[in-house]
Amino acid sequence: MEPLNVEHAGRTLRGVLHLPHPNPAPAPAVILCHGLGGNRIGGGNDFVVLSRLLSAQGFACYRFDFAAFGESDGDPLDFSVSDQVSQLKAVIAGLERNRAIAPDRISVLGYSMGALVAVLASGDRPLRSLALWAPAGGPLNLPFWEGGPFRDQIREHGRADYNGVAFGDAFIDDLYGIDQFAAARRHEGPVLLAGGTEDGLMRAELIDPYREVWGDRLEQHWIEGMDHGFGSLANRDSMFEVTAAFLSRTA
Template identity: 50%
Template sequence: MEYLHIEHGGRTIRGVLHLPEGAEAAPAVALCHGFGGNRAEFGYSFVRLAERLAANGTAAYRFDFAGCGDSDGDFADLTVSDQVAQAVAVLDGLAGHPAVDGERLSLMGMSLGGLTAQLAAAQRPVASLALWAPAAGAVAMSEEGAKRRADAIAERGYDDFGGLPVLQSFVDDAKGIDAFADAAAYTGPVLLAVGTEDFVLKDDLLERYQDLYGDRLDLQIFDAVGHGFETVPARERLVEITTAFLTRTA
């Protein structure tokens, strides 16, 4: 494992690169964490995933988005478009690493990181795409949800989402993004994992993912867990199937 930092928009994006032992030009996967998270992700799942990928011959880069973890920036400045631009910069940075095969890059993301990954995959040649409970609803909110957020911002200047602020700049940026049309240029294989109790990726959005990716989609349903795959068996299965998918398709 080595530290790898990438410059983007006057900020340093900080992360760690897990490399297969003895590999000269390994395929690589960039791991995009969720809203308010960091490069370890819930239950250290990104650490475990990266270690298993490296053990199976695929490099994995865990990084903190700007304003998160150890990276530069202010979390209040978060927008989806900025995160997508950061993910693209990460792919470009990985492509130039001497131990990475720049022609074999993949993306993986959790929640808002999943939305980020699916949008970034449409902007660069990506071998494969793995999504854990992608948060398309962040840019495709229901009328009720959008009104609640607008009212909160009007009252306080921000929407309090899990103890972190969502500002008007996030809302304005989201209006210009179509989670599905803007992701359509990606034509490779997709793994999508979701729990049956997920409050973020509901059935209507899941159907849109199925329509978008068609027979390229490997859909994995996890019974009786929510957005964070909150049981030991669920998280073990999640890491296992994602490792197998990315090792096979990267």
């Protein structure tokens, strides 16, 4: 495990690279993208545990903080999904230049907002495979963002507060220009889509268009009773197992 930062738009994105030992350089790589308000550690240390699991199976694994989250530079008021997509593409480009990594064998795993970002990035850059945990709905969730108190909070306080996560108009305004399903059509590799049966982000209107786009290239995994978070070590281990097996077959 070694620090590996990426410079993007005048900001330092701070991250950590796990290399397999022994390292079969160049190794296939997996980039981990956290969700809204998250960081490269993951809730309950999940991203660290997963990175160690994947590196033990021969993968290079890179986890990083998006700008304005974790230890990366950036202003929360500048946060938007499109900016995170641009950051992820910079991370991919950096790993492609890393001699320890096979540039044509880079996959992305994203959780929630990070999964939405992964889909959007895959429309612009070839990726070996995608592993998506409960992808956020992007523009399909606009009624929630516009219907809540967030615009009023921004006008009154200069920022909105969503469960302790600050953001500005840039985040909501950006959602209008996003089309994750158009981006999905440009991704040609295999996809894992996984989540809980009780997770609102796994509802049909958000998931069915992916099924239509990816067809037989899409693998699905549902964990009975699980909500948006793992909720238990058993659920976490089940998600890790199916994800690692998918990446081993496809990366």
